[in-house]
Amino acid sequence: MSSPVLEVRALKKHFPVRRRLLGGPATWVKAVDGVDLAIGAGETLGLIGESGCGKTTTSKLILRQETPTSGTISFGSRDIASLEGRDLMAYRRAVQVVFQDPFSSLSPRMRVRDIVAEPLEIHTDLSPAAIDERVGHVLELVGLAPDVAPLFPHEFSGGQRQRIAIARALATDTRLIVLDEPVSALDVSVRAQIINQLEELQKKLGVSYLFIGHDLATVAHISHRIAVMYLGKIVESAASETLCTRPMHPYTQALFAAALPSHPDDRGQTTPITGEIPSALSLPSGCRFHPRCPSAMPVCSQVEPTLRRRDGGGEVACHLYE
Amino acid sequence: MARDAVLQVAGLQTHFFTFGGTRVVRAVDGIDFTLRAGETLGLVGESGSGKTTTCLSIVGLLPRAARIVGGRVVFEGEDLTRKSQRELRRIRGRRIAVILQDPMASLNPLFTIYRQVAEPAFFHQHLRGRPLRERVQGLLRAVRIPSPEWRMREYPHQMSGGMRQRIVGAIALSGGPRLVIADEPTTNLDVTIQAQYLDLLKDIQRETGVALIFVTHNLGIVAKMCDRVAVMYAGKIVEQAPVRELFDSPKHPYTRALLGSMPRLGSKEPLYSIRGQPPNLANLPAGCAFHPRCPDVMPRCMTEEPRDVRPGDGSVARCWLLDDVLTRS
Amino acid sequence: MATIPADSRFPSRRATSGALRAIVKLTREAPLAPVAILGGLILVALLADLLAPYDPTLPVKDAPIFSPPFWMDGGSLGTPLGTDFQGRDILSRLIYGARVSLIVGLMGTLVAGGIGTALGILSGYVGGWVDQIIMRVTDAWLALPAIVFAIFLAAMVGPSMWNIIVILGLVYWTRYARVIRGEVLSLRERDFVKLAEIAGASKLRVIRKHILPNVLNTATVLASLTVGVVIIAEASLSFLGVGVPPPQPAWGLMLSEARPTLMAGQWWLTVFPGVCILLIVLATQLFGDWLRVRLDPQTRNL
Numbered sequence: 021m022s023s024p025v026l027e028v029r030a031l032k033k034h035f036p037v038r039r040r041l042l043g044g045p046a047t048w049v050k051a052v053d054g055v056d057l058a059i060g061a062g063e064t065l066g067l068i069g070e071s072g073c074g075k076t077t078t079s080k081l082i083l084r085q086e087t088p089t090s091g092t093i094s095f096g097s098r099d100i101a102s103l104e105g106r107d108l109m110a111y112r113r114a115v116q117v118v119f120q121d122p123f124s125s126l127s128p129r130m131r132v133r134d135i136v137a138e139p140l141e142i143h144t145d146l147s148p149a150a151i152d153e154r155v156g157h158v159l160e161l162v163g164l165a166p167d168v169a170p171l172f173p174h175e176f177s178g179g180q181r182q183r184i185a186i187a188r189a190l191a192t193d194t195r196l197i198v199l200d201e202p203v204s205a206l207d208v209s210v211r212a213q214i215i216n217q218l219e220e221l222q223k224k225l226g227v228s229y230l231f232i233g234h235d236l237a238t239v240a241h242i243s244h245r246i247a248v249m250y251l252g253k254i255v256e257s258a259a260s261e262t263l264c265t266r267p268m269h270p271y272t273q274a275l276f277a278a279a280l281p282s283h284p285d286d287r288g289q290t291t292p293i294t295g296e297i298p299s300a301l302s303l304p305s306g307c308r309f310h311p312r313c314p315s316a317m318p319v320c321s322q323v324e325p326t327l328r329r330r331d332g333g334g335e336v337a338c339h340l341y342e
Numbered sequence: 343m344a345r346d347a348v349l350q351v352a353g354l355q356t357h358f359f360t361f362g363g364t365r366v367v368r369a370v371d372g373i374d375f376t377l378r379a380g381e382t383l384g385l386v387g388e389s390g391s392g393k394t395t396t397c398l399s400i401v402g403l404l405p406r407a408a409r410i411v412g413g414r415v416v417f418e419g420e421d422l423t424r425k426s427q428r429e430l431r432r433i434r435g436r437r438i439a440v441i442l443q444d445p446m447a448s449l450n451p452l453f454t455i456y457r458q459v460a461e462p463a464f465f466h467q468h469l470r471g472r473p474l475r476e477r478v479q480g481l482l483r484a485v486r487i488p489s490p491e492w493r494m495r496e497y498p499h500q501m502s503g504g505m506r507q508r509i510v511g512a513i514a515l516s517g518g519p520r521l522v523i524a525d526e527p528t529t530n531l532d533v534t535i536q537a538q539y540l541d542l543l544k545d546i547q548r549e550t551g552v553a554l555i556f557v558t559h560n561l562g563i564v565a566k567m568c569d570r571v572a573v574m575y576a577g578k579i580v581e582q583a584p585v586r587e588l589f590d591s592p593k594h595p596y597t598r599a600l601l602g603s604m605p606r607l608g609s610k611e612p613l614y615s616i617r618g619q620p621p622n623l624a625n626l627p628a629g630c631a632f633h634p635r636c637p638d639v640m641p642r643c644m645t646e647e648p649r650d651v652r653p654g655d656g657s658v659a660r661c662w663l664l665d666d667v668l669t670r671s
Numbered sequence: 672m673a674t675i676p677a678d679s680r681f682p683s684r685r686a687t688s689g690a691l692r693a694i695v696k697l698t699r700e701a702p703l704a705p706v707a708i709l710g711g712l713i714l715v716a717l718l719a720d721l722l723a724p725y726d727p728t729l730p731v732k733d734a735p736i737f738s739p740p741f742w743m744d745g746g747s748l749g750t751p752l753g754t755d756f757q758g759r760d761i762l763s764r765l766i767y768g769a770r771v772s773l774i775v776g777l778m779g780t781l782v783a784g785g786i787g788t789a790l791g792i793l794s795g796y797v798g799g800w801v802d803q804i805i806m807r808v809t810d811a812w813l814a815l816p817a818i819v820f821a822i823f824l825a826a827m828v829g830p831s832m833w834n835i836i837v838i839l840g841l842v843y844w845t846r847y848a849r850v851i852r853g854e855v856l857s858l859r860e861r862d863f864v865k866l867a868e869i870a871g872a873s874k875l876r877v878i879r880k881h882i883l884p885n886v887l888n889t890a891t892v893l894a895s896l897t898v899g900v901v902i903i904a905e906a907s908l909s910f911l912g913v914g915v916p917p918p919q920p921a922w923g924l925m926l927s928e929a930r931p932t933l934m935a936g937q938w939w940l941t942v943f944p945g946v947c948i949l950l951i952v953l954a955t956q957l958f959g960d961w962l963r964v965r966l967d968p969q970t971r972n973l
Contacts, residue, residue, distance in 0.1 A: 070532035071503075083869050112871030124862040129884040138880075139870045177619040188866075207388040207620050208559045209635075212603035212613035219612075234533055237562075241605040241613070264608040278537035280562025282606050284585045287566050293534050296502050 025196050025228045026082065026115075028057040031091035033077050037301065049300045051077040053252035054091070056327070059196065062222060064229040066243030066260065068236065068275065072300050073249040075232050079198050082230065083117055084108075113143045116189035120201040122181035126173040132159075132184055133169035139191045154191065161224075162187045163217055179210035183217065190221065196228045203238065215242055236279045240264050245334070248272050251300060251308040254327065258334025268336045270313045307339065315340060348521055348553040349377040349400070353413035356392075356399045360407055367623045369395040369408065371577035379520070380547065382554040384568035384585070386561065386600070388620045391574040393557045397523045400555075401438055402430040418520065436466035439514035441524040445506035448513070449498040455482075455509055456494035462517035481512040486542060504535035508542065515546065525557040540567055561604055565589065573597050576621045576631035583657030593651075593659035595636045630662070638663050702961045708954035716770040723763035724749075728918040730758035737932075740939050753939040755928065761939065764920040765947055771921040772951060775836055776902040782840025783901070784894050787847020792882055794848065795855025796874070805848065812845050818907055825913040832915050835908060839901050847893055854886050888966045895959030899952035906948050922948050 033052040052074040059065045067075045080086045082093055084100060092099045095111055103111050116139070119125050126135055136155045140146055146154070156166035162183040173181060182202060189197045199218070203211040219242060222229065233239040239246060240260050247257035248271065256269040267273045274293035281287050295312045298304060304311050310320035319339050330336040356370040370392045377383050387393040398404045400415050402422065415422040417438065422430065434440070439462075442448050449458060459478045463469045469477055482490035485508040498506055507527055514522055524543070528536040544567065547554055556567055564571055564585065572582040573596065581594040592598045602614030618635040621627070627634055633643040640662055648660040651668055715722060725731050731750055738754040739746045746753060752761040794805040824838045858864060858881070867877050908914035909923030917924060922944040929940035 070534060085865070085869065109871050112869065117866065117869055119862045119866070121862060125866060127863040127867075127881050127885070130880065134880075138867065138872065142871050142873075142876070179619060185866075188870075208561075208600060209388060209603060209616040209620065212605075212615035213617075215605070216613055216615050235605075236533070237605040237607045240607055241610060261608065261610075274534055276607070278534045279607060280560065281565045282562060282604060283589050284565045284568075294538070296504060297532065297535070 024058040024060050025095070026057070026059045026230075027092075027094045028055060028078075028082070029092050029094070031055045031057075031078065031081060031093065032089045033074075033081055033086060034089045047301060050252050050303065051300060052081065052088075055249075055252075055254055057247060057254075059228050059230060061195070061228055062226040063244045064222065064231050064242055066239040066246040067230060067232045067249060068234065068239050068246060069249035070234065070297055072251060072297055074252040074300075075249050076200070078249075079117070079200055079230065079232055082198060083115065084111075109143060113139065113192045114195040115198070116192075116194050116196075117198040117200065118182065118185045118189050118202045120205050122178045122185065122205060125185045126181055128173055131170055131172060132176075135173070135184060136169075136188045136191055139188065143192050155187075158187045158190050159184075161190065161221060163213075177210075178206050179213060182206060182214055186214075186218070186221070190225070190227070194227055196230065198230045198232070200232045201234065202231075204233070204235070211238070218242060236275055237282075248275065251298070251303060253308065253337070254335075255309065255338070256330070256334070256336040257327075258330065258332065258336075262332045262334060266332055268330050268341060269309075269338050270315050270340070271309050274312075307337075346378050347376050348379050348381075348418060349555075350416040351375050351396075351400070351413070352416070354396065354399060354415060355410065355412035356395050356404065356408055357411050358408045365624060368577050368626075369623060370399060372413070373572075373574070373577075373579045375572050375579065375582060377521070377553045377555065379553050380551045381570065382547065382556055382568045384564040384571040385555055385557045385574060386559065386564055386571055387574035388559050390576065390620050390623050392577040392623075393574050394525055396574070397440070397525055397555065397557060400523065401434050401440055402427065403434075403440075432466075435462045435519075436517035437519050438521045438523065439517060439519040441507075441510055441514050441522065441527045443526040443529050445503065445510045445530075446498065448510045449506060451498055453497075454494065455496055455498070455501075458498075459494065459509065459512045459516055462513060466517045477516070478512075481516055482509070484515065484546060485509070485512045486538075487512070502535075504531055504539060507531060507539060511539075511543070511546075515550070515552075519552060521553045521555070523555045523557070526559070528563070543567070561600060573600070576623065576626055578631070578660065579658075580632065580661070581657065581659040583655075583659075587655050587657050591655070593653060593657055593664050594632075594661050595638050595663070596632050597659075599635075599637075630660075700965070702957065705954040705957040705961065708950055709958060712769050712773060712951055712954070715766055716773045719766045719770055723760075723766040725760040725763045727759060727764040727767040727920045730754075731760050734758055734760070737937050739937070752943055753937075755925070755940055756932065761925075761943055764925060765922070765943060768920040768922045768925065768944065768947070769951075771832065771915050771919065772902050772905060772948070775832065775839065775905045775915070776898045776951070776955075778836045779839035779843070779901040779905070780894050780898045782837060783843040783897060784847055784890055786840060787844035788851050788886065788890050790844070791848040791851025792855055792878055792886065795852040796859060796878055796882055802852075806852075809845050809848050817842050818904060821904060821908055822911060822913050825908060830913055830916040832919075835905060835914055839904055842904070843897060843901060846897070847890065850889060850893060851886050854889050855882055858882055858885055892959060892963040892966060895955060895962050898959070899955040902952055902955070903948065 031052055032054055034048040034050050037047045037049055055078060057065065067078065069075050077086065081088055087101060093101065095115070100111055133152065133155050136158060137151045140151050140154060155169055159166050159168065164180065164183055164187070176184065203214050206214065215238065218229065221227065231239060231242055243260050245257065245259050246263050247254050248269065249255070250271050256263070256267070256272045263272065267276050278293065293312055293314070298311065306321040306323055307325050310316045313320065317339060325337040325339050325342070327335040327337045328342065330341060352374050354370055354373050358367040358369055360367065373396065375383065385393045385396065395408065399410050400422065410423050413423070456478055459481055460474050463474060463477050478494055479490045482494060487493050487505060487508060501509065528539055531539060540563065543554070546552070556563065558564060568585050570582070570584050571588045572579045573594065574580070575596050581588070581592065581597045588597065589601065592601055599614060599616040603616065605613055616635050621631055629645045630643040630648050633639045636643065642662050648662045648665060650658050650660055651665050652658050653664070653668060731754060734750050734754050736754055736756055736758040738750055740753045741748050741751045750760045750762070752765070754760055790805050794802045821838050821842050824841070825835065828834050864877060864881050867881055905914055905921070906923030906926070909921040910927040912927060914923055915921045925944040926941055932940055
């Protein structure tokens, strides 16, 4: 891609657990352990993985809710960890988030107008009238009538609240929205509305998305490229269609096999994966996936594979392909 | 009662009485379905469809404000709606088991796994001592918990979400039920864990011949698990069909919309989205409850409630459009 | 197939103030007895000058001292509830006393609430050593026996209505601080607060727009429950002679002055002020209880 909006290199975040009386902590939870990502303008990067894979921590790092243990996150070629004052505000203005739970994302005692206007009030000097206009404009963009502005959140359904949350995320000239499972808590019939809305907004405004989800089909639909995470590392990443037609990493393949069928005739095989997801406290040696991998080889328990180019574009970290 | 039907629900109506009886919400408004041994029925619907209330009505666990006001629930020949709470307690856990969405809500954090899995067998089958221990281990093995002899001495908080849900399954099976009602049991589970769990349920069903009602809003689960499907909307079953017929030729616009709104792996086609929101049961529209959101709405739909129509391939649906097509032909 | 339906089936709403509507709704559903008592007392306090037949600090002309209530022998309708040891009309003193109790009760609660809420928010939201310090101070403060501490302060700065108000505020802020801090701790983790922080809102802004409005419910309930406590505290201080100074009438003071006469049989000097204190505290407690039940489930729904 030409010049990515956001670029992440060798990102690590280790949380200390159980400090010893003297000296450093005894164990670390390596929530994120060497992640590289890049999101281009107007594109959606999907991040998929199960519990403990590190996708939530990655999003927190990108939103500067946590600071990295090492590695860099660059926005417009500047490391965000070094941003302060006006530059930090400029970053916050350009990068917003939409969370999963529509019922706690909106301040219950604020009117919709004030909720959506907040980023504008924080970052701009616009007059109240100008803000009102912008709020109306953004509400329309997300498919709500501007005259809902004086209402309170509890008068809206889950799907509508998510629209309000998206409107707030777009209020300023946002360049990247982190969407953390934005439709998982919504009724099925409403999910498609929101996904469609998001896709349309992207086409219209050229905003980029980091879409974090666990439902493969939804993530594949909205994303241009997908990165699969397992226990703090990216095991495979590729363009959405490529990944769906030819998943290469055994974990990716397992995710696809475990995905629910879209027709009773596709029920077929039992899942080729066994065991529980291990805790990030006791990482397996070598390739982190080897204890559950149906194609594990002796080398897998000794040496950790690195990401290499895969057929059809993208990367995969697996000894099977070296 | 149909031959070897485990459960037959006829005209069930459950209403909620709130605000001192001034407001009546018709959570379940006249539903019929039958379930045979070894069969899995998918009860599909979104929030406010009445699917959970249906399940609670069957086992008699309705909240204070709700009452069954009509219909029958015939389980193995007996009408459960006519039974006292005491009689229902004997049936619950032994002949009908319920699995809920949140395993931590079903498990008592203060008791060991052993105690919780043993409880139904202890009370209903009066097992004690060694036979009881062996039964518990057998159940834990059946739900594929590794090393059951130790695991049973542990507590729920020491297990992962997937294991807890399996233990809830073991508890459910402990009394030897003929019917298991599972209400969205995999919503909080990771994808691969969910897949393992569903495979497990299918295997258990094959081995024990238990009848299963699977409540979900996810048509993918229906595709994987169910033999027959009943789609609920605003307290009524709007379509009921064998699973293949439902997916291949959905009769009701709501079913079609649900199917169309599912993203398919590998396809980037725009999703079909249903306009509007799920209905407010306290304030239902006149006529067909789905009409405000229906792409094929006709004037008749706004005033008259449609009746059941049987197109002949084993499905039943309530839709004026379908009705017209069939009466014409 | 339709793709992106707009989602606007809302009727246009008048932009009525949400708070106003809530208050109106609340009043319609309020419990009758406490509101009537409180409302009555507030009216009495406001219109004291019009309602009281005599000046409460001066003896009634031509009235005997220790005159009993009008339905007893020796009583007269002119002084319907009797007179005290100086011949002052009890009814008038009760009416003016309502003022004192209400003013001190409400203002004292406001001061306590103000200090306590501010510290609670600071402690809960800013956290870290600020939290530690404030909490330790709260603990220490709580260890002091309230009334004794109030007496001590009153003795130091001398009695006057405003001094008493501030003193009571200083004594009773701790219960607010604790509870509000708890609320703030849980609010802090809610998504909408995190969203404001991610959007770049300053701490002050978050407190002003997100934290404060959401703790007001709890603060209000606490306030209504504290008013009764403060009123009793004021009465106790007056009883002990370090409250609102005479000759201004205060119910506690009336009780104190009447102590010597309890055995002598002039029961009206103690019973009437006592009943008044009872009524006002009961009314505020009942109202506060109702408010708590009424507001809490609602906030959970929001």
